[in-house]
Amino acid sequence: MNTTKSQELYKRGQRHMVGAVNSPVRAFQSVGGTPIFIDHGQGAYVTDVDGNTYVDLVQSYGPMILGHGHPKVLEAVSQAITKGFSFGASTEAEVELAEIICDAFPGMDMVRLVNSGTEAVFSAIRLARAFKGKNKIIKFDGCYHGHADSLLVAAGSGVATLSLPGSSGVPEEAVKNTLIATYNSLDSVKQHIAANEDIAAVIIEPIAGNMGVVLPQDNFLKDLKILCEQHNILLIIDEVMTGFRSTFGGAQEVLGVEADITCLGKVIGGGFPVGAYGARREIMEMVAPLGPMYQAGTLSGNPIAVASGIATLKALRGTNPYQLFNELGKNISNTLLEEARKNKIDLTVNRFGAMLNPFFNANEINNFDDAKQCNTDQFAKFFWLMMEEGVFIPPSQYEAWFLSIAIGSTELDKLKIAISNSFKKLTNP
Ligand SMILES: *Cc1c(COP(=O)(O)O)cnc(C)c1O
Numbered sequence: 001m002n003t004t005k006s007q008e009l010y011k012r013g014q015r016h017m018v019g020a021v022n023s024p025v026r027a028f029q030s031v032g033g034t035p036i037f038i039d040h041g042q043g044a045y046v047t048d049v050d051g052n053t054y055v056d057l058v059q060s061y062g063p064m065i066l067g068h069g070h071p072k073v074l075e076a077v078s079q080a081i082t083k084g085f086s087f088g089a090s091t092e093a094e095v096e097l098a099e100i101i102c103d104a105f106p107g108m109d110m111v112r113l114v115n116s117g118t119e120a121v122f123s124a125i126r127l128a129r130a131f132k133g134k135n136k137i138i139k140f141d142g143c144y145h146g147h148a149d150s151l152l153v154a155a156g157s158g159v160a161t162l163s164l165p166g167s168s169g170v171p172e173e174a175v176k177n178t179l180i181a182t183y184n185s186l187d188s189v190k191q192h193i194a195a196n197e198d199i200a201a202v203i204i205e206p207i208a209g210n211m212g213v214v215l216p217q218d219n220f221l222k223d224l225k226i227l228c229e230q231h232n233i234l235l236i237i238d239e240v241m242t243g244f245r246s247t248f249g250g251a252q253e254v255l256g257v258e259a260d261i262t263c264l265g266k267v268i269g270g271g272f273p274v275g276a277y278g279a280r281r282e283i284m285e286m287v288a289p290l291g292p293m294y295q296a297g298t299l300s301g302n303p304i305a306v307a308s309g310i311a312t313l314k315a316l317r318g319t320n321p322y323q324l325f326n327e328l329g330k331n332i333s334n335t336l337l338e339e340a341r342k343n344k345i346d347l348t349v350n351r352f353g354a355m356l357n358p359f360f361n362a363n364e365i366n367n368f369d370d371a372k373q374c375n376t377d378q379f380a381k382f383f384w385l386m387m388e389e390g391v392f393i394p395p396s397q398y399e400a401w402f403l404s405i406a407i408g409s410t411e412l413d414k415l416k417i418a419i420s421n422s423f424k425k426l427t428n429p
Pocket residue numbers: 116117118119121144145146147205209210238239240241265266275
């Protein structure tokens with residue numbers, strides 16, 4: 001694999017960009033080597049600046065659920081851009097996107113658009129505190145909710161990859177109201193509730209995706225919701241990753257639980273910066289201009305980004321690919337397990353709809369402590385073998401692989417061969 005141009009750009013980029021990236025996981029730090037620079041993407045594939053083409057399972061970490069350059073989205077964006085870029089006043093498209101989102105989430109009467117998942121989540125936390133008049137929040141070890149100060153404790157994703165305890169620069173005061181519970185342990189939540197009066201909200205990834213994919217067991221989410229109701233606590237379900245990924249709507253629907261406040265991002269922008277938070281009317285009426293909780297944004301509801309979001313959601317509604325994602329995920333998962341077994345490599349695969357990931361560990365992975373037991377050295381080797389085989393997977397044991405509707409039988413065959421070859425070379429280098 002020739003990566004000369006990527007290496008040159010990496011060197012040049014490091015002079016004026018931190019680590020030559022604008023988001024840490026892109027730096028390939030946990031797998032070593034030089035990060036690739038992408039030239040373009042089309043359908044299921046991305047091509048780097050040296051002309052290497054890969055089947056793409058990174059999908060920009062989730063938004064590109066239709067694959068790259070989907071014609072319907074391209075058309076919508078091209079049309080929107082001819083009308084102007086941003087106005088500082090509402091547009092019809094924003095009304096339409098809000099309608100589509102609220103239709104898909106039974107618990108959402110109103111929604112506010114923002115520019116990222118991070119923004120959606122920290123606004124949702126502010127809203128929960130405003131609504132309940134309480135200060136503390138509970139989050140789960142290994143769940144990532146963006147990079148706001150109060151949530152950068154025991155977070156997964158890039159934070160897990162870099163083994164930072166949280167982040168430097170976050171004052172103790174910013175996290176003193178954040179309590180950490182263990183994913184899949186209702187008892188750990190109960191203990192916090194018993195010891196603290198002042199809890200406004202519990203925030204959770206309904207299917208965790210930022211410590212690798214970790215599923216809630218049994219009725220964990222339903223029980224959590226009941227517990228929250230009993231103690232006058234709001235349940236914030238962070239669906240930035242899971243929204244519109246396993247069904248047209250939220251993981252909430254699949255799991256049979258309804259959030260008090262829902263956070264969205266990723267898919268709802270189709271590759272452009274869009275986030276959102278929404279709730280029932282009584283809660284959302286706390287937000288300015290209707291209520292006393294302030295939250296604003298110069299580019300919020302940007303017409304180009306919203307056009308991309310609408311076109312993406314309409315294409316998803318039209319094709320309804322969710323059953324297909326399930327089968328595709330099962331197929332890839334079976335191949336991974338089969339090839340690992342053949343080569344005597346310990347592997348566990350967790351999957352849910354259009355997201356999955358292999359853990360280099362024989363045991364069940366049900367929380368962040370489980371995930372941390374994985375063989376990350378083996379993962380790093382596997383990552384580069386897959387790259388050589390022409391498959392781009394996230395450069396971290398703690399990131400989910402994402403499926404898109406662009407992955408057809410040709411790509412599935414390529415994936416299977418790549419997985420088979422990579423496991424073989426892993427045991428017999
Ligand atoms: C990606 C992600 C975020 C942060 O979204 P950004 O757009 O990167 O700010 C928050 N929560 C979850 C669950 C995510 O997966």
